[in-house]
Amino acid sequence: MFKFGFSVDNAKEENDKVESIGTVLDWFPAVKIEVSHEQLSKKCCEDDDFKECDLFYDVRLKLIHSDKVVIDLQQENCENIVEAESQHSDLIPAKYEGGLKVWECSYDLGKYLIGDKIPLENKSVLDLGCGTGIIGILALLNGASVHFQDYNTEVIKSVTIPNVILNINDRKHVQERCAFFSGDWASFIQLRGELYRNDYEKYDLILTSETIYNPDNQKKLHNIFKTQLKKNGSAYVAGKVYYFGVGGGMRQFEDLVEKEKIFETKTVWNSDEGVQREILKLTFRT
Numbered sequence: 001m002f003k004f005g006f007s008v009d010n011a012k013e014e015n016d017k018v019e020s021i022g023t024v025l026d027w028f029p030a031v032k033i034e035v036s037h038e039q040l041s042k043k044c045c046e047d048d049d050f051k052e053c054d055l056f057y058d059v060r061l062k063l064i065h066s067d068k069v070v071i072d073l074q075q076e077n078c079e080n081i082v083e084a085e086s087q088h089s090d091l092i093p094a095k096y097e098g099g100l101k102v103w104e105c106s107y108d109l110g111k112y113l114i115g116d117k118i119p120l121e122n123k124s125v126l127d128l129g130c131g132t133g134i135i136g137i138l139a140l141l142n143g144a145s146v147h148f149q150d151y152n153t154e155v156i157k158s159v160t161i162p163n164v165i166l167n168i169n170d171r172k173h174v175q176e177r178c179a180f181f182s183g184d185w186a187s188f189i190q191l192r193g194e195l196y197r198n199d200y201e202k203y204d205l206i207l208t209s210e211t212i213y214n215p216d217n218q219k220k221l222h223n224i225f226k227t228q229l230k231k232n233g234s235a236y237v238a239g240k241v242y243y244f245g246v247g248g249g250m251r252q253f254e255d256l257v258e259k260e261k262i263f264e265t266k267t268v269w270n271s272d273e274g275v276q277r278e279i280l281k282l283t284f285r286t
């Protein structure tokens with residue numbers, strides 16, 4: 001369950017700063033993160049460093065122990081994580097956005113992609129707000145090349161990259177088939193513009209799970225779909241119908257998309273038990 005320890009209602013977006021009930025949030029700028037030689041050559045031991053997890057169907061991934069990563073990051077005095085842990089919070093806006101653990105809707109999205117046989121082979125995929133990276137890894141194992149993006153650099157370096165390395169068949173190909181980014185979505189667009197100038201560098205698929213909880217960030221998310229998706233590409237947004245305490249949710253995100261008049265939307269999956277969850281597919285209007 002969400003442990004939202006904050007309220008960001010009535011916030012106003014201005015460039016990459018958001019004013020929220022009298023406080024100004026400074027969002028970290030986007031950066032590309034390279035995979036180090038040390039990470040590529042590191043040997044990991046089952047139980048000590050990672051465990052094999054049955055996710056769904058016959059999908060079994062090796063996942064680094066996030067709880068151990070949290071302890072290491074605290075010992076290294078990683079400010080954002082120390083603060084999140086001291087507040088027992090999964091999210092502190094603009095400081096830590098929750099990427100150290102696997103959230104419920106990423107299982108929904110993974111199951112949907114495999115169950116509905118969404119073509120992934122030779123596709124260029126963005127796992128947006130990737131956290132542990134299980135969705136991107138699933139795409140990678142099914143023949144896609146994948147860019148992983150998470151807000152926190154520490155999440156990308158300590159969890160996402162190790163998870164990718166643990167699961168890819170040939171480590172040598174990590175740098176060819178993957179790229180990693182951290183920082184705010186607004187400046188991610190700017191960074192992509194500087195790094196990749198051609199339309200063919202855009203994505204066939206943008207996959208994102210549990211990223212619509214904060215209404216103040218939804219426009220940024222929409223802008224990524226608008227600017228980074230190929231004309232015939234699709235975005236799949238997995239999320240809860242309503243996020244208590246923060247105001248975001250699927251209907252409200254869908255309203256924003258409708259108002260912008262860029263994409264058609266279709267609910268391709270919804271839960272029939274527990275907290276209401278859905279997957280929304282976005283394609284460009286013709």
Ligand SMILES: C[S@@+](CC[C@H](N)C(=O)[O-])C[C@H]1O[C@@H](n2cnc3c(N)ncnc32)[C@H](O)[C@@H]1O
Binds near residue numbers: 130149
């Ligand atoms: C609740 S976590 C979900 C992680 C993962 N997708 C999952 O379902 O397990 C939300 C993710 O959205 C990303 N995020 C939220 N706000 C962001 C922002 N303004 N800029 C960049 N990333 C953001 C963070 O990277 C974070 O990992």
